[in-house]
Amino acid sequence: MTKPLISIEALARRYPKHGGGETTVFENVWLPIEKGEFVCLIGHSGCGKTTILNVLAGLDQPSGGVVIVDGREISGPSLDRAVIFQGHSLLPWMTVMGNVAFAVTSRHPHWPKDKVRAHCQKYIDVVHLTGSEHKKPAELSGGMKQRVGIARALAIEPKMLLMDEPFSALDALTRGSLQDEVRRICTETEQTVFMITHDIDEAMLLADRIVLMTNGPEAKIAEIVENTLPKDRSRADVHKHANYYALRNHLLDFLVTRSKNFAVEIAAGAYDPRRPPVVRPGERAPAQPPPPIDAPRAVSA
Amino acid sequence: MTRSLSLRAGLLSLAILAGTIAIWHFATLPTAGSAGNVDPEYAALVSGAAAEGQKSTFPTPADVAATLWKHLKDPFYVRGANDQGVGIQLAYSLGRVLIGYLIAAAVAIPLGFLIGMSPLATRALDPFIQILKPISPLAWMPLALYTIKDSGISAIFVIFICSLWPMLINTAFGVASVRKEWLNVAATLEVGALRKAFMVILPAAAPTIMTGMRISIGIAWLVIVAAEMLVGGTGIGYFVWNEWNNLSIGNIITAILLIGLVGMILDVALARAARLVAYRE
Ligand SMILES: Nc1ncnc2c1ncn2[C@@H]1O[C@H](COP(=O)(O)OP(=O)(O)OP(=O)(O)O)[C@@H](O)[C@H]1O
Ligand SMILES: [Mg+2]
Numbered sequence: 227m228t229k230p231l232i233s234i235e236a237l238a239r240r241y242p243k244h245g246g247g248e249t250t251v252f253e254n255v256w257l258p259i260e261k262g263e264f265v266c267l268i269g270h271s272g273c274g275k276t277t278i279l280n281v282l283a284g285l286d287q288p289s290g291g292v293v294i295v296d297g298r299e300i301s302g303p304s305l306d307r308a309v310i311f312q313g314h315s316l317l318p319w320m321t322v323m324g325n326v327a328f329a330v331t332s333r334h335p336h337w338p339k340d341k342v343r344a345h346c347q348k349y350i351d352v353v354h355l356t357g358s359e360h361k362k363p364a365e366l367s368g369g370m371k372q373r374v375g376i377a378r379a380l381a382i383e384p385k386m387l388l389m390d391e392p393f394s395a396l397d398a399l400t401r402g403s404l405q406d407e408v409r410r411i412c413t414e415t416e417q418t419v420f421m422i423t424h425d426i427d428e429a430m431l432l433a434d435r436i437v438l439m440t441n442g443p444e445a446k447i448a449e450i451v452e453n454t455l456p457k458d459r460s461r462a463d464v465h466k467h468a469n470y471y472a473l474r475n476h477l478l479d480f481l482v483t484r485s486k487n488f489a490v491e492i493a494a495g496a497y498d499p500r501r502p503p504v505v506r507p508g509e510r511a512p513a514q515p516p517p518p519i520d521a522p523r524a525v526s527a
Numbered sequence: 528m529t530r531s532l533s534l535r536a537g538l539l540s541l542a543i544l545a546g547t548i549a550i551w552h553f554a555t556l557p558t559a560g561s562a563g564n565v566d567p568e569y570a571a572l573v574s575g576a577a578a579e580g581q582k583s584t585f586p587t588p589a590d591v592a593a594t595l596w597k598h599l600k601d602p603f604y605v606r607g608a609n610d611q612g613v614g615i616q617l618a619y620s621l622g623r624v625l626i627g628y629l630i631a632a633a634v635a636i637p638l639g640f641l642i643g644m645s646p647l648a649t650r651a652l653d654p655f656i657q658i659l660k661p662i663s664p665l666a667w668m669p670l671a672l673y674t675i676k677d678s679g680i681s682a683i684f685v686i687f688i689c690s691l692w693p694m695l696i697n698t699a700f701g702v703a704s705v706r707k708e709w710l711n712v713a714a715t716l717e718v719g720a721l722r723k724a725f726m727v728i729l730p731a732a733a734p735t736i737m738t739g740m741r742i743s744i745g746i747a748w749l750v751i752v753a754a755e756m757l758v759g760g761t762g763i764g765y766f767v768w769n770e771w772n773n774l775s776i777g778n779i780i781t782a783i784l785l786i787g788l789v790g791m792i793l794d795v796a797l798a799r800a801a802r803l804v805a806y807r808e
Contacts, residue, residue, distance in 0.1 A: 283715055284714075284715070285711055285714060285715065302714075303714045303715045303716075303717060304715075304717065305715075305716060305717050307715070308715065309711070309715045311708055311711070311712075313708060315706075315708035315709065315711070315712055317709060317712065317727065317730070317731075318806045318807060318808045319730045319731070319733075319804075319806040328716070328726065329716050332716040332717060332718050332722075333716075362806070362807070363808075364806070364807035364808065382716070
């Protein structure tokens with residue numbers, strides 16, 4: 227197996243508790259992410275998903291563990307890891323073009339103006355915002371703003387895309403069409419993506435692997451679910467596939483009951499946080515033992 | 528609907544103006560025999576003219592209109608040091624205000640930027656700002672006259688001091704409260720410090736900074752009149768004081784109207800500028 231693009235190793239985050247002591251939000255989180263892979267992280271509110279994403283983005287420091295990108299430990303934010311924030315976080319005094327261009331000139335400071343423009347236009351077209359280049363964010367709908375955020379992230383051509391519940395603030399129709407767009411763009415460009423979501427259907431449509439986190443505090447990666455739906459799935463026919471309900475029920479079951487009581491499962495079996503069980507719902511014979519998604523890197527420990 | 532509202536508001540404004548002028552007119556109609564009873568203390572207080580028993584009734588609106596017209600017809604005459612057109616006096620005052628104000632802006636905005644960027648500086652400088660801010664700018668005047676020994680520059684210094692605080696405090700506040708997500712955007716794009724300051728923090732804080740600038744220009748224009756009354760020589764404040772000594776109420780009212788007009792123009796100009804940097808979220 228090739229070396230993963232990103233490797234999360236023994237990551238932990240603790241906060242000082244009121245009146246002494248510490249609360250551990252999560253600990254001993256291990257997760258490799260391959261190049262070109264689309265990984266979704268699902269877990270209940272407060273289990274530390276945003277914290278993990280912020281650590282990946284370099285905006286937050288972990289209390290323990292490391293994130294290794296391309297063989298090097300990350301030390302801060304980087305243009306190689308573009309973030310699509312939960313609130314679109316466009317700069318409201320700039321136009322759509324201005325926002326995208328701000329990102330592009332950050333990546334390519336020496337590009338002439340018209341080259342920057344052309345490059346931005348390409349990505350504005352990709353997210354179907356042609357004609358809205360000169361609008362300010364306040365003049366756009368929620369879905370359009372989110373698409374500008376996506377264009378801004380894509381335009382810097384990052385090695386990896388980090389998305390924190392990018393569609394959660396949108397209505398179902400807009401969300402659906404944006405999911406389709408993101409899926410098209412990401413498969414076309416073989417983009418590596420790490421996305422947080424609350425939405426099972428979204429994860430099933432977009433992700434190659436779905437990472438399930440237990441409830442906090444002391445959240446862990448409980449399981450990694452491989453998407454058993456065909457690669458060429460689309461929103462319109464995904465529910466017709468034979469594995470659809472097996473996969474969906476497995477995820478629902480985890481969120482509704484197992485995420486709370488995972489400690490019991492840990493006590494019962496051989497749970498290894500470095501190699502959380504991998505499941506492929508709907509497939510007759512689950513690969514036994516689970517195929518190692520990656521041999522964890524030998525770290526001095 | 529809105530058009531009819533502004534129409535009605537305009538009509539009401541005109542009615543209030545007409546009413547005020549009418550009351551003023553009837554209240555100041557010359558009445559016989561009112562000249563004799565001048566309070567001797569008052570007569571002593573007001574110099575020359577009144578003490579000589581010269582009649583000095585409050586001017587009627589028509590008198591003031593005539594005086595105003597006289598001034599507006601020839602605002603820039605110079606007949607000796609003590610007799611210059613009201614336009615020249617206003618120009619002196621405006622000049623002092625603008626110089627003091629611009630120096631204050633040049634100090635307050637960069638300084639406020641640094642304070643706002645650093646929580647340490649915010650905390651460390653806060654007690655000084657809190658104590659210095661409420662001091663009436665005129666209280667600095669004796670100190671300024673003593674150290675600077677030039678009345679014109681002292682007036683500018685007083686303007687500088689009074690314009691400083693609102694701009695300093697607003698800039699620091701605006702910079703300190705730039706939304707975290709916008710800073711995160713800049714961070715993930717690896718934007719350099721200078722580019723971040725000018726492309727993200729400055730535009731984000733600009734509306735707050737402009738509010739401070741608008742407050743400052745208003746205060747500066749209030750203070751210049753008082754400052755010029757103290758230092759004398761030139762300026763609209765001096766003009767008012769001088770006309771008081773001449774007991775020329777018509778000139779004083781003219782000056783008051785013009786002070787109000789200029790203040791309004793300054794405020795409108797800054798409100799326009801504020802609209803240029805405003806953004807909707
Ligand atoms: N500054 C802080 N001090 C103390 N605890 C914090 C702080 N920031 C976050 N936490 C805790 O860390 C935990 C994880 O927060 P995080 O934002 O990562 O959750 P999340 O999984 O993204 O939740 P959601 O799905 O609601 O967005 C929360 O329980 C929160 O209480
Ligand atoms: Mg979150």
